[in-house]
Amino acid sequence: MISARRTMAILRKELLQLRRDRLTLGMIVMIPLIQLVLFGYAINTEVRHIPAAVVDQSGTSLSRALTQMVEATQVVHFERRFATVEEAERAIVRAEVRAAFIIPHDIDDRLVRNSSAFSRFAPPAQGETARPVAQWIADGSDTLVAGAIRSLRLMPLGELFREPTNAPTPTFEVTLFYNPEQRTVVNIVPGLVGIILTMTMIMFTGAAIVRESERGNMEMLITTPIRPLELMIGKIIPYIGIGLVQVFIILGLGALLFSVTTAGSLVTLLLVTLLFIFASLSLGLVLSTVAKSQLQAMQMTVFVLLPSILLSGFMFPYEGMPRSAQLIADLLPATHFMRIIRGVVLRDAEFADLGPDAAWLLGFAVLGLIVAALRFRKRLD
Amino acid sequence: MSETVATVVGMTRRFGTNTAVDALDLTIPKGVVYGLLGPNGSGKTTVMRLLTGLLTPSEGRAEVLGTRLPGNAEALKRQVGYMTQGFTYYRDLTVFENLRFIAEIHDLPARRKRHRIDELLEAYDLREQAGRLAGALSGGQRQRLALAATVIHEPKLLFLDEPTSAVDPETRRGFWERLFDLVDLGTTMIVSTHLMDEAERCHRIAILDRGRKCADGSPRELMEKAEGRVVEVAGDDLRHIGRELAEHPDIASVAQIGARLRVLVAGAVTNSEATVAQALRGHPDVSPRAVRPNLEDVFVLATHGAAR
Numbered sequence: 001m002i003s004a005r006r007t008m009a010i011l012r013k014e015l016l017q018l019r020r021d022r023l024t025l026g027m028i029v030m031i032p033l034i035q036l037v038l039f040g041y042a043i044n045t046e047v048r049h050i051p052a053a054v055v056d057q058s059g060t061s062l063s064r065a066l067t068q069m070v071e072a073t074q075v076v077h078f079e080r081r082f083a084t085v086e087e088a089e090r091a092i093v094r095a096e097v098r099a100a101f102i103i104p105h106d107i108d109d110r111l112v113r114n115s116s117a118f119s120r121f122a123p124p125a126q127g128e129t130a131r132p133v134a135q136w137i138a139d140g141s142d143t144l145v146a147g148a149i150r151s152l153r154l155m156p157l158g159e160l161f162r163e164p165t166n167a168p169t170p171t172f173e174v175t176l177f178y179n180p181e182q183r184t185v186v187n188i189v190p191g192l193v194g195i196i197l198t199m200t201m202i203m204f205t206g207a208a209i210v211r212e213s214e215r216g217n218m219e220m221l222i223t224t225p226i227r228p229l230e231l232m233i234g235k236i237i238p239y240i241g242i243g244l245v246q247v248f249i250i251l252g253l254g255a256l257l258f259s260v261t262t263a264g265s266l267v268t269l270l271l272v273t274l275l276f277i278f279a280s281l282s283l284g285l286v287l288s289t290v291a292k293s294q295l296q297a298m299q300m301t302v303f304v305l306l307p308s309i310l311l312s313g314f315m316f317p318y319e320g321m322p323r324s325a326q327l328i329a330d331l332l333p334a335t336h337f338m339r340i341i342r343g344v345v346l347r348d349a350e351f352a353d354l355g356p357d358a359a360w361l362l363g364f365a366v367l368g369l370i371v372a373a374l375r376f377r378k379r380l381d
Numbered sequence: 382m383s384e385t386v387a388t389v390v391g392m393t394r395r396f397g398t399n400t401a402v403d404a405l406d407l408t409i410p411k412g413v414v415y416g417l418l419g420p421n422g423s424g425k426t427t428v429m430r431l432l433t434g435l436l437t438p439s440e441g442r443a444e445v446l447g448t449r450l451p452g453n454a455e456a457l458k459r460q461v462g463y464m465t466q467g468f469t470y471y472r473d474l475t476v477f478e479n480l481r482f483i484a485e486i487h488d489l490p491a492r493r494k495r496h497r498i499d500e501l502l503e504a505y506d507l508r509e510q511a512g513r514l515a516g517a518l519s520g521g522q523r524q525r526l527a528l529a530a531t532v533i534h535e536p537k538l539l540f541l542d543e544p545t546s547a548v549d550p551e552t553r554r555g556f557w558e559r560l561f562d563l564v565d566l567g568t569t570m571i572v573s574t575h576l577m578d579e580a581e582r583c584h585r586i587a588i589l590d591r592g593r594k595c596a597d598g599s600p601r602e603l604m605e606k607a608e609g610r611v612v613e614v615a616g617d618d619l620r621h622i623g624r625e626l627a628e629h630p631d632i633a634s635v636a637q638i639g640a641r642l643r644v645l646v647a648g649a650v651t652n653s654e655a656t657v658a659q660a661l662r663g664h665p666d667v668s669p670r671a672v673r674p675n676l677e678d679v680f681v682l683a684t685h686g687a688a689r
């Protein structure tokens with residue numbers, strides 16, 4: 001039913017056009033390269049050196065020592081000093097600092113009663129209240145910044161009096177697999193494979209059919225015996241190769257620059273990546289049959305790309321999203337791929353471990369291809 | 382000439398409230414060049430798209446090369462060639478690559494493909510340009526490439542939508558030479574045009590205006606029918622006289638051609654020279670003279686009736 005000769009003719013034509021399209025060729029290499037370097041270095045969920053102010057109402061040597069100890073944690077960097085809390089608050093409004101450290105005038109008194117400073121002393125007697133040593137006010141709108149400041153809450157203060165640091169026995173013992181050093185880039189690199197493939201694959205194929213119409217070639221193509229499915233298949237095969245090149249660039253550079261090596265087997269990696277590329281391409285083809293111009297195809301790509309970045313689990317954990325958002329996320333091929341690729345690259349998961357997500361991607365790809373071929377009419381009305 | 386390749390009966394095509402083709406009847410005999418003559422927007426391209434199965438008619442039917450329309454147009458696509466108005470082959474492929482692509486799309490076997498491409502490069506004088514990008518060709522060369530690609534599968538019926546509107550007269554002559562070579566091989570052609578010199582080359586023409594057929598026949602027949610309705614007026618102050626004549630109820634159209642006015646008289650009038658002379662009573666220094674109609678006169682007279 002499908003003629004191999006006609007499919008090959010389309011394929012060869014696409015390759016020839018691609019070879020002469022220097023800009024697209026450049027984008028194929030430059031997009032993964034630049035994005036990887038950019039995101040690999042830029043995205044870091046572990047916040048350090050938050051600009052902060054200090055309001056020292058006590059002005060003792062003790063308060064100065066405390067300030068230095070806090071700064072030594074590297075979580076904050078004291079850039080300003082204010083006499084009053086009001087001034088510090090205004091500085092937060094003006095975004096000069098993200099947080100302010102307020103040391104009350106009775107710091108000595110508070111410290112003596114605080115268990116984090118004097119563990120060997122008896123806990124405060126009945127009726128006596130242990131009060132916090134000092135106060136932080138912080139711009140809590142960014143939850144990552146707020147979390148970093150909050151991590152200072154239980155800071156041990158023993159060192160302040162040359163006491164041994166009191167290490168309370170943890171309630172739970174935690175062992176972190178796969179990313180023990182807690183480097184953000186470990187999670188970012190495999191995720192980036194999904195994001196970049198979503199972007200380039202949907203964008204290239206999204207424009208593929210529309211370009212034929214825009215340049216008038218479609219008017220000629222529909223008067224030939226070409227079948228829609230032959231056209232679709234011939235058009236996506238070159239991009240499968242391009243997708244694989246991009247995966248190679250991202251994972252290769254990821255290993256080279258960020259030491260994120262692939263733990264799983266390369267065969268599994270190839271298989272799942274092919275599935276995802278196939279799914280993205282067929283989504284692109286569907287968009288291409290809807291769009292009236294290359295600009296519209298581009299806009300639709302962005303429409304798919306944004307949720308793919310924000311909801312797929314690339315930036316924020318899928319588990320943290322409300323049920324309704326998870327349902328939307330489940331519709332995106334990127335969500336399924338994000339789980340799969342992290343499984344293969346980081347956790348050495350076997351193909352069998354990834355069954356449901358892989359099956360979903362395959363189903364999506366086949367359905368997309370059929371919808372695109374059905375939507376494509378060899379008519380003008 | 383008894384054999385027909387296409388018959389159209391009462392074909393209508395509407396786009397929303399706009400009727401692009403209105404109850405069209407056509408009979409196209411085998412082995413002729415059939416011209417569809419009409420101004421822009423008269424429905425010529427729509428007729429071609431209807432007959433190639435790219436558009437479905439709102440009403441009416443047609444039979445093209447034994448295929449009934451509306452119906453399975455896919456079978457028809459192997460037997461017809463359609464050269465669209467603009468250049469619709471790939472500008473970023475070379476001449477050879479374009480021809481190879483089209484040959485493969487038409488499923489020509491490898492040997493036949495090579496032979497055919499070779500033949501076409503020779504016949505359409507494209508051998509030297511074979512390695513050049515189609516986008517870098519001159520208008521005439523590009524036109525030859527489009528024709529070569531359109532006939533690569535040797536269609537029995539060829540649709541040409543304004544094939545030479547964009548090229549110079551010299552190139553146009555050469556192009557028509559090639560069309561008649563194809564006719565010699567038994568190909569039938571439907572050519573749309575708004576150029577009179579192109580229409581004159583057709584065996585038969587149908588004049589279209591706003592989707593309706595106003596007249597059809599051979600160019601000679603049509604010109605003979607318009608005999609006696611064309612009057613030329615020579616003299617001074619033609620702009621002024623022209624405006625005056627255009628007001629006259631029996632005069633269909635006035636156009637200035639250099640130092641003369643070409644006056645077309647409405648169909649009901651028997652003696653057109655006398656009618657014009659009477660209309661010119663106030664201007665003794667100008668003289669009307671009946672002349673032979675040309676195809677443009679036929680065209681204007683045919684489309685004029687519908688305009689009123």
